[in-house]
Structures are given as structure tokens and as C-alpha cells.
Amino acid sequence: MIGRLTGQLAEKNPPEVLVDCHGVGYEVLVPMSTFYNLPGLGEKISLFTHFVVREDAQLLYGFGSTAERAAFRQLIKITGVGPRTALSVLSGMSVEDLSQAVTRQEAGRIIKVPGIGKKTAERLLLELKGKLGADMGLPLSVADDAQSDILQALVALGYSDKDAALALKALPKDIGVSDGIKLALKALAK
Known part of the structure; x- marks a missing residue:
């Protein structure tokens, strides 16, 4: 029903925020990952929302992405x-x-x-x-076995999940495991 809210951030009380949309204030529950990325009070904000209707309440959940x-x-x-x-x-x-x-x-x-x-x-x-x-669309959701093996090898070599995922993303999709590891290591060494 309500898919997105855009307005001014009126209040911040974790995990709830108040978004003023042209004079109507919406109380929105947000995860802390979204809360930490919020702008200052009075600034423009846009949240993707999920509306939950229960017998005893109507709740709006908001997300940064x-x-x-x-x-x-x-x-x-x-x-x-x-x-x-x-x-x-x-x-x-x-x-x-x-x-x-x-x-x-x-x-x-x-x-x-x-x-x-x-x-x-x-x-x-x-x-x-x-x-x-x-x-x-997350980089670490690897469908191909070769890419999964390359990712696991990079993590085993001590690279962070994020660095390994970025290196993997730059590789051709049809590359073999050994060639992929070599190319990824070269990219990570830069």
C-alpha cells in the first residue's frame, strides 16, 4: 500500500523515525543499518517502506535500499x-x-x-x-561453481569478503578456477 516515503526527517528515536510528508508525520521503524545512514533532522529523506496491518496495530517499516x-x-x-x-x-x-x-x-x-x-x-x-x-544483485551470491571456488580461495588466503567479492566481480564469468585465482590475486595486489 505505501511503497515509499519522501519528506523531511522530523525525529530520530532508534529504531523509529518520524518523516514529515507535507504536514503528515509518518512513524517508521527502521533497521539500525538504515538509521546510521540517515541525514540530519530537517533534511530531505526517502525511505522504501513495507506496511504491516495487524489486528492491534498498523506498522510502517522503512529501509534505505x-x-x-x-x-x-x-x-x-x-x-x-x-x-x-x-x-x-x-x-x-x-x-x-x-x-x-x-x-x-x-x-x-x-x-x-x-x-x-x-x-x-x-x-x-x-x-x-x-x-x-x-x-x-549482491556480488557474493555466486551461482557458478568456479566463481564460488575462486571466492573461497581468496577468503582462505586472508582477503576480506568484500575485497574478494570486488576482485571476483571484475573477472570474466566463464573463467576457470586457477586462472581466476591468478587474475584476482593480481588485481588485489594493486
């Missing part, structure tokens, strides 16, 4: 994960980190998020597999 909103929507589809838990997950880790954890099936990274236990983390990994990453 469409990738965050898409991840939120995928999370709330999972049994036992409501909007608050989804907001907590997106506050505790970026969409890229969540995508990496799902791609690599790393429950330990998700368990670090407050309020997420082992069973919930495992359910998230199971149900999000194949739904995060490529759908959202």
Missing part, C-alpha cells in the same frame, strides 16, 4: 520470524553479510544477532537458500 526491503520481506515469510525479528536481523548484519551467511550456510554468523537462537538461524539458512543474493 530496495535490497534491504526485499531481504526484510523474505525474512518475514519464514515461519516464526516476524517483523521485529526481521528488523533485528537487518540491524545486526548487512544484507550482504546475510546473503554470504546463507550462501555459505554459516549459522554461527546469524546466531550472533540478538534474539536469534540456533534453531531459528538454521531455519533462516534453510528457507532463505536460493532466495537471497542473485535476486538482489
Whole structure:
């Protein structure tokens, strides 16, 4: 129903912000990743939103990017994960980190998020597999086995996930594993 809000940032009270849209103030719940990137009070803001209607409340959730909103929507589809838990997950880790954890099936990274236990983390990994990453245009959602091997090799050599992903993005899609590692290492050495 409400897909995006653009207006002036009137108040900031984590995790809630008040967006003044031509005299109407909308209370919007945002993940901390979005909250930290907000402009100052009185400045123009634009948030992608998700509207939730419950028996006892109508809640508006806001996100700085469409990738965050898409991840939120995928999370709330999972049994036992409501909007608050989804907001907590997106506050505790970026969409890229969540995508990496799902791609690599790393429950330990998700368990670090407050309020997420082992069973919930495992359910998230199971149900999000194949739904995060490529759908959202994230660089670490590697569909090709060769690219996945190159990425894992770079991370094993001590490069950060972000640096490895950037090096991988610059490689041709049809490159072999050994040639890909060599080219990626050359790019990373610059």
C-alpha cells in the first residue's frame, strides 16, 4: 500500500523515525543499518517502506535500499520470524553479510544477532537458500561453481569478503578456477 516515503526527517528515536510528508508525520521503524545512514533532522529523506496491518496495530517499516526491503520481506515469510525479528536481523548484519551467511550456510554468523537462537538461524539458512543474493544483485551470491571456488580461495588466503567479492566481480564469468585465482590475486595486489 505505501511503497515509499519522501519528506523531511522530523525525529530520530532508534529504531523509529518520524518523516514529515507535507504536514503528515509518518512513524517508521527502521533497521539500525538504515538509521546510521540517515541525514540530519530537517533534511530531505526517502525511505522504501513495507506496511504491516495487524489486528492491534498498523506498522510502517522503512529501509534505505530496495535490497534491504526485499531481504526484510523474505525474512518475514519464514515461519516464526516476524517483523521485529526481521528488523533485528537487518540491524545486526548487512544484507550482504546475510546473503554470504546463507550462501555459505554459516549459522554461527546469524546466531550472533540478538534474539536469534540456533534453531531459528538454521531455519533462516534453510528457507532463505536460493532466495537471497542473485535476486538482489549482491556480488557474493555466486551461482557458478568456479566463481564460488575462486571466492573461497581468496577468503582462505586472508582477503576480506568484500575485497574478494570486488576482485571476483571484475573477472570474466566463464573463467576457470586457477586462472581466476591468478587474475584476482593480481588485481588485489594493486
